[in-house]
Amino acid sequence: MNTEPHAAAPWWTSAVVYQIYPRSFQDSDGDGIGDLRGILQRVDYLAELGVDVVWLSPVYRSPQHDNGYDISDYQDIDPLFGTLDDLDLLTAALHEHGIKVVMDLVVNHTSHEHQWFAESRSAKDSPRRDWYWWRPGRGGMEPGAPGAEPTNWGSLFSGPAWEYDEATGEYYLHLFSREQPDLNWENPAVRQAIYGMMRWWLDRGIDGFRMDVINFISKDVRADGSLPDGPVVSGPYGDPAQGTINGPRVHEFLQEMQREVFGGRRDAVLLVGETPGTTVEDGLLFSDRRRGELDMVFTFEHVSLDQGPAGKFDRKPLDLRDLKATLGRWQTGLADVGWNALYWDNHDQPRIVSRYGDDGRYRVESATMLATVLHLHRGTPYVYQGEELAMTNAHFTSFDAYRDIESLRFVAQSRELGHLTDDQILASLAAVSRDNARTPVQWDSSANAGFTTGKPWIAVNLNHATINAQGQRADRGSVFQYYRQLIMLRHSDPVVQLGDFTMLLPEHPHIYAFSRSLNGTKLFVLGNFSGHDQKADLGQSLSDGAELVIGNYRAPASIVGAIISLRPWEALAIREPGRTRSGGTRP
Numbered sequence: 001m002n003t004e005p006h007a008a009a010p011w012w013t014s015a016v017v018y019q020i021y022p023r024s025f026q027d028s029d030g031d032g033i034g035d036l037r038g039i040l041q042r043v044d045y046l047a048e049l050g051v052d053v054v055w056l057s058p059v060y061r062s063p064q065h066d067n068g069y070d071i072s073d074y075q076d077i078d079p080l081f082g083t084l085d086d087l088d089l090l091t092a093a094l095h096e097h098g099i100k101v102v103m104d105l106v107v108n109h110t111s112h113e114h115q116w117f118a119e120s121r122s123a124k125d126s127p128r129r130d131w132y133w134w135r136p137g138r139g140g141m142e143p144g145a146p147g148a149e150p151t152n153w154g155s156l157f158s159g160p161a162w163e164y165d166e167a168t169g170e171y172y173l174h175l176f177s178r179e180q181p182d183l184n185w186e187n188p189a190v191r192q193a194i195y196g197m198m199r200w201w202l203d204r205g206i207d208g209f210r211m212d213v214i215n216f217i218s219k220d221v222r223a224d225g226s227l228p229d230g231p232v233v234s235g236p237y238g239d240p241a242q243g244t245i246n247g248p249r250v251h252e253f254l255q256e257m258q259r260e261v262f263g264g265r266r267d268a269v270l271l272v273g274e275t276p277g278t279t280v281e282d283g284l285l286f287s288d289r290r291r292g293e294l295d296m297v298f299t300f301e302h303v304s305l306d307q308g309p310a311g312k313f314d315r316k317p318l319d320l321r322d323l324k325a326t327l328g329r330w331q332t333g334l335a336d337v338g339w340n341a342l343y344w345d346n347h348d349q350p351r352i353v354s355r356y357g358d359d360g361r362y363r364v365e366s367a368t369m370l371a372t373v374l375h376l377h378r379g380t381p382y383v384y385q386g387e388e389l390a391m392t393n394a395h396f397t398s399f400d401a402y403r404d405i406e407s408l409r410f411v412a413q414s415r416e417l418g419h420l421t422d423d424q425i426l427a428s429l430a431a432v433s434r435d436n437a438r439t440p441v442q443w444d445s446s447a448n449a450g451f452t453t454g455k456p457w458i459a460v461n462l463n464h465a466t467i468n469a470q471g472q473r474a475d476r477g478s479v480f481q482y483y484r485q486l487i488m489l490r491h492s493d494p495v496v497q498l499g500d501f502t503m504l505l506p507e508h509p510h511i512y513a514f515s516r517s518l519n520g521t522k523l524f525v526l527g528n529f530s531g532h533d534q535k536a537d538l539g540q541s542l543s544d545g546a547e548l549v550i551g552n553y554r555a556p557a558s559i560v561g562a563i564i565s566l567r568p569w570e571a572l573a574i575r576e577p578g579r580t581r582s583g584g585t586r587p
């Protein structure tokens with residue numbers, strides 16, 4: 001079997017990335033919060049799973065208003081998580097297993113406690129004043145009064161995107177919470193400070209960055225310094241998207257960053273951008289290697305399809321045809337020159353098995369089906385901690401269980417506006433609160449799931465009694481073992497790595513089907529997105545040489561001519577041989 005990626009293909013075309021949210025991964029000192037030494041205790045687990053890269057959510061010094069996405073010192077570790085020495089130890093241990101380390105980097109904004117902001121805020125004539133977005137109130141209005149903000153923008157965490165600062169009588173911009181002021185990338189000194197800091201991390205042995213909301217860094221500022229209002233779609237504020245997302249200089253800034261930061265190290269590192277509100281066309285610009293910007297981007301389109309017009313907390317059911325149309329568009333759009341980052345879960349999204357699967361009766365089947373479909377697309381798959389165990393949503397039923405700033409602000413704003421009942425608010429949180437992904441990793445069935453000996457900062461899911469890593473490592477039929485197989489397939493199969501993608505059966509309401517092909521070899525991938533038997537007509541009979549590559553039911557699926565019958569949440573991949581072949585059994 002060919003275990004090498006195509007000679008000209010970047011290393012990450014055959015890699016799988018694992019995201020760690022350190023706060024919820026493993027606690028080593030009993031304070032109830034995960035830390036770097038805790039991760040160190042679990043390096044063998046990561047090696048057993050077989051992942052190639054670990055992406056660490058932020059561990060920098062931070063007042064933790066947004067769990068580390070509010071950085072107050074880019075070049076130090078928060079004492080909650082450990083020290084720089086701990087990080088070096090962890091990096092060395094991961095490197096020993098051939099696992100690269102990618103740091104999450106938040107440079108659209110800092111913490112309000114960052115020294116840069118303290119200086120910027122201190123006086124209008126501070127040399128760092130222009131490092132952030134300071135603006136006077138609207139002409140003719142009393143500064144600080146409601147509606148006097150420089151634009152009508154709402155923050156992504158509810159409330160206005162501007163905070164009035166009495167000391168100097170001006171407002172500063174914060175697209176997220178008021179504790180997260182936006183940096184002014186128009187200022188070259190800001191950019192140079194960021195590039196210098198990034199080089200410092202690379203010199204320390206880090207293998208790349210996941211760049212938080214990196215497409216927000218260029219604002220649509222007019223020549224007179226003003227910023228445009230946004231349309232009011234729902235709620236009291238304007239949508240800042242037009243003035244802040246994929247702004248006029250975003251590509252220029254990223255190209256500059258490439259030149260200034262990466263130099264000769266370009267091919268060894270991974271640079272993945274989080275890019276909300278990005279279309280396929282933008283995604284292509286960001287990830288076209290010849291342009292020297294990012295290696296790949298996270299699209300949000302496929303995780304917004306179950307969202308109603310009032311935004312994230314407004315829920316509607318997923319129509320599978322929309323999911324196929326969306327992911328299919330990204331596959332085709334980025335086919336030849338760009339690259340996709342493939343994900344279902346991360347620290348901001350609810351658990352996929354509870355969202356697009358069935359976290360009750362068919363938890364194992366639906367989790368493995370979803371994994372099969374995702375991992376066999378063209379792109380680099382990302383696994384979020386606990387996804388490989390089919391951990392479920394938290395299913396919290398009371399407000400006091402929630403910790404996340406976005407969720408808490410949503411509750412406060414909804415109550416203030418009075419348009420939703422408490423039960424409706426709780427139902428929205430149960431469906432999409434970010435805390436669903438943030439309950440501690442379930443290592444075993446003991447008290448606190450083996451996560452901590454102290455009191456966990458957020459409740460452990462009670463289902464850790466039956467859903468946990470210890471049980472699944474020992475069970476050949478587990479979700480964990482299935483993820484291992486998928487990761488091995490990504491490492492070994494050139495069709496999975498580099499094959500072309502064709503969506504099949506786009507109009508089928510329950511079956512997700514596609515083929516991948518390379519040098520005459522074809523891989524058919526099918527997933528049943530329902531708890532009922534379904535039939536798929538491939539339109540062509542499989543040859544005698546067709547092999548089952550992977551499937552999530554023990555007994556083979558029934559195939560008669562071109563018709564494949566799929567059981568509830570069943571998934572399988574079949575290889576039609578061409579010039580490249582490897583082992584497997586006929587379904």
Ligand code: NOJ
Pocket residue numbers: 066069070106176212213274347348
């Ligand atoms: C995106 C991150 O993924 C999220 O967790 C964070 O709250 C915002 N950016 C702000 O940094």
